Amino acid sequence: MSLFDPGLNLSAYYPGTLPPEWPGGYWIHWGVFVVIILAFVLLMAMGFIWLERREVGRFQARLGPNRVGPFGVLQPVADAIKVLTKEDIIPAKGDKLVYWLAPVVAFVPVLMVFAVVPFQDGALLADLNIGILYVVAISSVSVVGVFMAGWSSNNKYSLLGAMRAVSQLVSYEIPLGLSILGVVVLAGSLSLNSIVEAQHIPFILLQPLGFLIYMAAAAAEINRTPFDLLEADSEIVAGFHTEYSGMKFALFYLVEYCEVLAVSVIVTTLFLAGWKGPLLPPLLWFLIKVFGVFTVIVWVRATVPRLRVDQVMAFAWKCLLPLALINLLITGIQVLVWPEVLPWAVVFLNLAIMVVLILLWSKFFKLGGGRVEV
Amino acid sequence: MKFERYGAGIAKGMVVTLKHLFRHPVTTQYPEERLTVSRRTRGNELIWDRERCTGCATCAKSCPQGAIRIVTSRGEENDYIVEEFRVDSGYCIFCGLCVESCPYEALFMGYGYERARYRRRELVLNKEELLTSEKKQPSGYARPKVEAALPPQTLLLDRDGVKK
Amino acid sequence: MVIKTEPFVVNIGPAHPSTHGVFRMRATLDGEVVLDIEPVFGYLHRGIEKLAEERTYTQIIPLTDRLDYLASMSNNLAYVLAVEKLAGIAVPERAEYLRVIMAELQRIASHLIGVGAFLNDCGAFMTPILYMIREREKILDLFEMVCGQRLTYNYMRIGGVSHDIPEEFLPALKKFVDSMPGFIDEYDQLLKENEILLARSKGVGILSREQAINISASGPVLRASGVKWDIRKVDPYSIYDRFGFEVPTGSAGDCYDRYRVRVEEMRQSVRILKQAVEKLPAGEVRSEVSHLVRPPAGEAYGHIEAPRGELGFYLVSDNSIAPYRFHVRAPSLLNLTALREMVVGWKVADVLAIFGSIDICMGEADR
Numbered sequence: 001m002s003l004f005d006p007g008l009n010l011s012a013y014y015p016g017t018l019p020p021e022w023p024g025g026y027w028i029h030w031g032v033f034v035v036i037i038l039a040f041v042l043l044m045a046m047g048f049i050w051l052e053r054r055e056v057g058r059f060q061a062r063l064g065p066n067r068v069g070p071f072g073v074l075q076p077v078a079d080a081i082k083v084l085t086k087e088d089i090i091p092a093k094g095d096k097l098v099y100w101l102a103p104v105v106a107f108v109p110v111l112m113v114f115a116v117v118p119f120q121d122g123a124l125l126a127d128l129n130i131g132i133l134y135v136v137a138i139s140s141v142s143v144v145g146v147f148m149a150g151w152s153s154n155n156k157y158s159l160l161g162a163m164r165a166v167s168q169l170v171s172y173e174i175p176l177g178l179s180i181l182g183v184v185v186l187a188g189s190l191s192l193n194s195i196v197e198a199q200h201i202p203f204i205l206l207q208p209l210g211f212l213i214y215m216a217a218a219a220a221e222i223n224r225t226p227f228d229l230l231e232a233d234s235e236i237v238a239g240f241h242t243e244y245s246g247m248k249f250a251l252f253y254l255v256e257y258c259e260v261l262a263v264s265v266i267v268t269t270l271f272l273a274g275w276k277g278p279l280l281p282p283l284l285w286f287l288i289k290v291f292g293v294f295t296v297i298v299w300v301r302a303t304v305p306r307l308r309v310d311q312v313m314a315f316a317w318k319c320l321l322p323l324a325l326i327n328l329l330i331t332g333i334q335v336l337v338w339p340e341v342l343p344w345a346v347v348f349l350n351l352a353i354m355v356v357l358i359l360l361w362s363k364f365f366k367l368g369g370g371r372v373e374v
Numbered sequence: 375m376k377f378e379r380y381g382a383g384i385a386k387g388m389v390v391t392l393k394h395l396f397r398h399p400v401t402t403q404y405p406e407e408r409l410t411v412s413r414r415t416r417g418n419e420l421i422w423d424r425e426r427c428t429g430c431a432t433c434a435k436s437c438p439q440g441a442i443r444i445v446t447s448r449g450e451e452n453d454y455i456v457e458e459f460r461v462d463s464g465y466c467i468f469c470g471l472c473v474e475s476c477p478y479e480a481l482f483m484g485y486g487y488e489r490a491r492y493r494r495r496e497l498v499l500n501k502e503e504l505l506t507s508e509k510k511q512p513s514g515y516a517r518p519k520v521e522a523a524l525p526p527q528t529l530l531l532d533r534d535g536v537k538k
Numbered sequence: 539m540v541i542k543t544e545p546f547v548v549n550i551g552p553a554h555p556s557t558h559g560v561f562r563m564r565a566t567l568d569g570e571v572v573l574d575i576e577p578v579f580g581y582l583h584r585g586i587e588k589l590a591e592e593r594t595y596t597q598i599i600p601l602t603d604r605l606d607y608l609a610s611m612s613n614n615l616a617y618v619l620a621v622e623k624l625a626g627i628a629v630p631e632r633a634e635y636l637r638v639i640m641a642e643l644q645r646i647a648s649h650l651i652g653v654g655a656f657l658n659d660c661g662a663f664m665t666p667i668l669y670m671i672r673e674r675e676k677i678l679d680l681f682e683m684v685c686g687q688r689l690t691y692n693y694m695r696i697g698g699v700s701h702d703i704p705e706e707f708l709p710a711l712k713k714f715v716d717s718m719p720g721f722i723d724e725y726d727q728l729l730k731e732n733e734i735l736l737a738r739s740k741g742v743g744i745l746s747r748e749q750a751i752n753i754s755a756s757g758p759v760l761r762a763s764g765v766k767w768d769i770r771k772v773d774p775y776s777i778y779d780r781f782g783f784e785v786p787t788g789s790a791g792d793c794y795d796r797y798r799v800r801v802e803e804m805r806q807s808v809r810i811l812k813q814a815v816e817k818l819p820a821g822e823v824r825s826e827v828s829h830l831v832r833p834p835a836g837e838a839y840g841h842i843e844a845p846r847g848e849l850g851f852y853l854v855s856d857n858s859i860a861p862y863r864f865h866v867r868a869p870s871l872l873n874l875t876a877l878r879e880m881v882v883g884w885k886v887a888d889v890l891a892i893f894g895s896i897d898i899c900m901g902e903a904d905r
Contacts, residue, residue, distance in 0.1 A: 059391045060668040063401045156548045160886065163569070225663055226734050235661075235887045237555060303391045304384055305734045306661025308887045309570050358381070371883040372571050383731030390728040391665060400672050414686035414701065436829060438597035469600035469692045474700065475829050483686070515686045516701070526706060529679045530672070531713050 037114045044290075045257040046076040051291070052257075052298050059302035080250060088246035091154050098152035103244070103251035106145025109138045110258040117265050118193045120275040120282035131192040132184060135266060136177050139221070142255065143169040146230065149252070150240035161239025164309055165230040168220055171316040172227075176217035178324035182210040182331040183270045196274035204271040205347045209327045209354040211271045213320050215296075218267070220312065222259040225301040229309055264293040319365050323357060400530065411487060413514045413524040416468045418489035420461050421512045422504035426480035429454030433472035433481055441465035442472060459504060463489075464497040474516045482512035482520065545573050548886075552581045556659045556890045559900030563877075563889070570885045575878050579871070582904035590864040595621050595696060595831040598864070602851075603690035605866060606902035608651050611644035611681070612844040613902075614694035619775055620840030620851035621696050625833035630822040633698035634777045639711070639814050640681070640693060641776075641842070642807040646718070647677040648845035649800045649807075652758075652897035656797055657729055659894030660738050661887075666729055673721050676714055683707055696831050698824030708815065715811045722804055730801075739793035743880040743892035746791060750876065757847025758799045759873045759896055763791035769843040776842075780817070781810045793895040800897070830859050837863075846870050846897060866905060870898040 050065070050073055057064025065072035090096055116131040128134050143165060150162020184190055186206060187198035204211045220227035231239035241252045268274055268289040277285035307315065330353060334346060402409055411417065429446040445458035473481050486509065491497055506512060514521025551562035560581035566574040586605060590598045602617045603610040615637055622629065629637075651674060654667030678688045684703050685693040693700055729735050745755070750763040760767055768785040770778040786802035788795025835857040841850035847869025854863035873896050881889045 055395075056663070058395050058399065060665050061394050061397060061400050061672055062668065063399045063403075066403075156546060160548075160567075160570070225661065228661070229887075235556070235890050299388060299391060301663055302665050303387045303728070304662065304732060305657065305729070305738060306887070307734055308738060308885055310885065311737055362381070381733065383733050383736070387728045387732050390724055394669075400675070412682040412686050413704065414684070415682065416686040436597070438593050438600055467600055467690070468687065469603075469690070470686065470700075471596065471600070471692075471829075513686065521704070527679070527683055529683075529710055530676045531679065531710055531717075 033115075038111070040119075041111060041114055041258055041261065042254075044261050045254055046080075048257045048261060048294060049076040049079070049253075051294065052301075055295060055298045056302050059299065083250040083253070084247055086246040086249075088248065089243070091243050094154040094243070095152035098148045099243075100248075102145050102149035102152060103248045103255070104145070105148060106142045106255045107251050107258070109141040109145075110255055110262055112138045113262045114265070116192050117269060118196055118274060119286055128191060130190045132180055132190050132195070132266075132270070135192075135262075136173070136180065139259075139262065140169065140173055142259070145255075146240050149244065153240070153243035155243050157236040157238070157242045158240050160236045161230045161242070164236075165223075165240060167309075168227065168229060168312055168316075171313055172217045172220040172320075175213055175316060175320035175324045176221060178321070178328055179207075179210045179213040179217060180270065181328050182207050185328070185331050185335055192269050192274075196269055196276060199273040199276060201343050201347070202271060202273040206343065206350060207271065207327070207331065208351055209323065209357060210331070211267075212354070212358075213324050213327065214267065214271070217316075217320060218263040219297065219300070220316070222263055223256065224260065224297055226304045226307050227312055228306060229312060260294060260297060261290070264290045264297070267293045319361055323361060326357060398533065400533065409528040410525050411485070412527045413521045414516075415483070415485060415487070415513050416470045416515050417484040417487050417513055418468070419463055419484040419486070419499060419510060420466075420472070420504060421482040421484055421506050421510055422459060422501070423480040423482070424456075424501075424505065426478045427456055427459070428478055428480075429456040430477065432475050432477060436471045436475040438469060438471065439465045439467055456501070459501045461499045461504060462497060463499060464494055470515050479517060482506075482517060483515040485511040485513040485524070543568070550889065552578075556655075556894065558655060558894070558898060561874075561898070561900050561903070563893075565886070565889065567886065570887075572881055572884055572886065572889055575881055575889070577874060577877055579874075580904055582900045584905065586905045587864050587866060591861055594829075594859045595833070595861065596829050598861070599694065599696075600690065600692045603692055604901060605868065605905060606648075606844065606846065606849070606870065606899045607689060608899050609644050609648040609845045610689065610691045611640045611693060612648075612842060612849060614691065615641050615776070616840055616842040616844065616849045617851045618694045618696050619842060620838050620853050621831065621833065623840050624836060624838035624853050624855055625696070625831055627697045627827055627831075628825060629698055630825055631819050632702075632821045633823045633825075635814055635818045636699050636703065636823060637694060637776055638778065638781070639811060639818075640684075640691075640699075642810045642814070643677050643680060643711075645807045645845045646804050647674045649758075649804050649897075650674045650677075652845070653725070653797060653800050656793070656891070656894035656897065657735070659890045660735060662729065662735075666725065669721075669725065669728070673718065680707065680710060680714065683710070695824055695827070697827035698822070700824070702823045708818075711811070712815060715808055715815065718808050719805065722801060722808075726801065730798075736794065738887075738891055739797060739895070741790065742793045742884065742888050743895060744790060744792050745876055745880055749879055750791065753872065753876045753879075755847065755873050755876055756869050757843070757845070757873065758796055758803065759847065759876065761785065762788035762795035762799045764789050769841060769848055773841070775840070781813050783807075783810050793891055796895040796897075832857060832859055841867065844869060846899065846902070847873055849902075866902070868902040868905065870896075870900070871903040874898050874903055 275282035654670035850867035
């Protein structure tokens with residue numbers, strides 16, 4: 001019996017991963033969803049590029065792109081055409097194979113994240129029972145692509161960017177994972193669909209601290225302000241993709257926005273009850289929440305300056321990591337002590353705990369770093 | 375370095391950016407929307423009044439760049455006839471000193487600002503090109519009479535209170 | 539296993555997003571830490587001093603516009619003060635007031651760019667600088683109204699100013715003066731207490747009082763180090779002794795202090811503007827001076843408190859129509875010599891924050 005047998009019933013091998021009954025079985029389901037996800041991701045990334053430029057424009061008292069198409073919505077298309085027709089430059093002394101592979105290595109994992117995201121109840125490519133673990137594991141592969149790009153460019157700025165990328169992304173994986181664990185403890189499942197189903201009230205209310213930690217860590221993971229060190233344009237020009245041009249640059253640009261999309265989607269799923277919502281269809285609720293999260297990310301980007309590299313590290317290890325551990329501990333205790341308690345009491349308790357913890361940490365936490373005697 | 379303000383500073387900044395989301399953007403949509411420039415604008419290209427010019431070449435002497443070239447010959451009534459009056463506006467820095475120094479008010483700064491050219495040689499203006507025309511209006515720089523007739527300048531200041 | 543490491547050299551500039559012009563720093567880095575830095579000047583050298591020696595005294599005024607192109611009015615003022623000192627020319631009362639108004643407006647405009655660029659270098663994604671450029675635009679509108687240009691004004695003349703102000707200028711200026719403090723408050727609300735900015739700039743790039751004096755720094759860089767030295771106070775030129783204003787100083791001499799000193803100076807400039815608008819007398823704006831000034835043989839040094847520090851023009855005359863020697867004491871160049879002392883030992887990111895906090899203009903440093 002071959003794996004490519006269309007009648008293959010995978011549920012015998014992976015119980016719980018079976019999609020709803022589709023005519024034709026598993027493979028057609030996969031085919032349809034792969035196309036849907038590709039279209040969704042690329043369209044949304046384009047939309048995000050447009051939306052971010054418009055929103056940042058309005059935050060900065062200007063208009064943003066409004067020339068191509070109505071309200072400038074076709075601007076990303078025009079940009080894409082421009083970038084694709086550019087000359088593809090490979091640095092003379094760069095490592096050509098690695099240089100060529102890097103954008104691909106960075107791009108593919110981001111796409112793969114969307115395989116486990118439920119767009120509405122049960123509408124997902126693969127309802128893995130280890131869904132969120134898969135997301136964390138896969139999304140950390142992109143850093144390899146970033147590092148490859150920085151290394152193979154044979155450019156000092158790129159190398160600095162890659163150095164920063166590796167240290168920063170590896171550090172922030174830990175608070176990121178720990179803050180997700182709080183949600184997992186509450187939901188009692190790793191599958192994203194089950195997590196959404198478990199959210200009778202959005203987990204942002206039960207896990208306010210976890211939400212903040214996740215947002216901070218995710219901003220660092222996807223290089224958004226205030227942690228956009230690896231492509232800090234005022235310091236190291238463009239970081240790891242300084243030397244990239246043409247199609248390869250377009251891929252990196254796309255990676256950036258796909259990562260934002262991935263984070264928005266995962267925040268929506270984990271903390272904002274995913275596709276759940278009254279009146280409107282679930283898919284619309286899902287999109288509204290995704291755009292809402294993205295707008296907050298853009299808003300932060302339009303406001304705050306950038307941290308320095310040692311401060312970013314200190315923030316991860318001295319602030320986010322202990323807070324995430326304490327958050328996990330408190331969540332665990334709450335789940336053990338009051339499994340059936342009224343959620344609203346816990347909501348206010350958790351909010352109070354969050355405020356106290358943040359105040360305490362602000363008091364005693366030191367960013368460290370500073371001048372080095374040379 | 376401690377986080378003394380518990381994130382209140384960041385929150386305050388976020389309020390400011392949020393406020394700007396609801397303010398009128400200050401951008402001018404240039405080709406469609408045009409602002410009126412100052413009445414004294416030192417715009418592109420000089421304008422020359424053939425009748426008033428006596429060919430004294432004070433403008434050429436006052437030019438810091440040496441962009442003005444004047445060739446004259448003796449006229450019948452013991453005056454100068456301007457044979458050549460050439461301004462290389464590629465060298466011109468639009469300082470306005472020639473207009474200020476002209477004793478007969480025969481030279482004006484231009485009022486326009488859209489005079490980009492594809493060729494350097496098109497920047498060199500001879501006698502005919504220097505005369506005023508439909509496209510070329512004189513500006514009121516150092517010429518109070520011309521200034522009084524021009525429309526007032528649009529100011530960004532006047533847009534302050536405008537809400538979207 | 540012992541990993542062999544060695545420092546590597548990075549050229550920051552001459553074409554880099556945040557070197558504010560064409561300035562090059564040859565930085566030796568150990569990872570992120572700056573071990574040494576060597577500034578390389580001269581990418582924007584246009585020989586303005588020599589060009590000036592071949593032009594008449596009036597023709598030099600447009601050249602001074604092109605020194606510090608963010609503060610052309612201040613350059614004009616410093617130059618005409620030097621010539622007036624050399625030739626002994628008196629200036630009408632109204633012209634003096636107009637000069638002060640223009641110089642203070644220019645100080646606000648220049649500090650807006652300086653502060654905005656510094657915040658941009660700290661990584662605030664264009665937002666503060668765009669807000670500040672919006673207010674600078676209003677100032678440029680006023681300048682355009684008076685002299686017809688937005689960047690290279692060529693407004694001051696030997697013995698006065700080139701034009702009187704049009705009648706719509708004073709109402710617009712009053713409106714600007716009234717609204718500006720609110721906007722400055724808004725900038726402060728945006729980033730003054732921002733924790734990230736504090737972490738990035740407090741205690742970073744400290745220039746001690748002694749160092750600042752030793753390298754003859756001036757302007758906000760010197761005042762942030764705690765030295766109360768403002769030419770407007772210590773050697774009042776024009777009519778600055780008639781206005782009441784404070785000289786804001788810092789205490790630590792770090793990037794944050796330099797940023798705060800500039801913001802406070804903007805408030806003080808608004809204060810001077812208010813007084814000047816009230817007191818502005820009627821009368822002539824230009825004394826009878828020929829276009830061809832021929833000062834007696836001798837030398838003169840005129841200096842003012844430009845937005846970036848002490849801007850001085852040293853002129854030697856041999857009784858001809860052009861100066862025999864023309865020298866500019868550019869504050870940017872001298873402040874920039876403090877760069878190495880400030881940045882060694884800090885990280886790459888700090889280099890550009892410190893560089894931005896000095897607020898230089900390469901047109902003036904390289905001349």
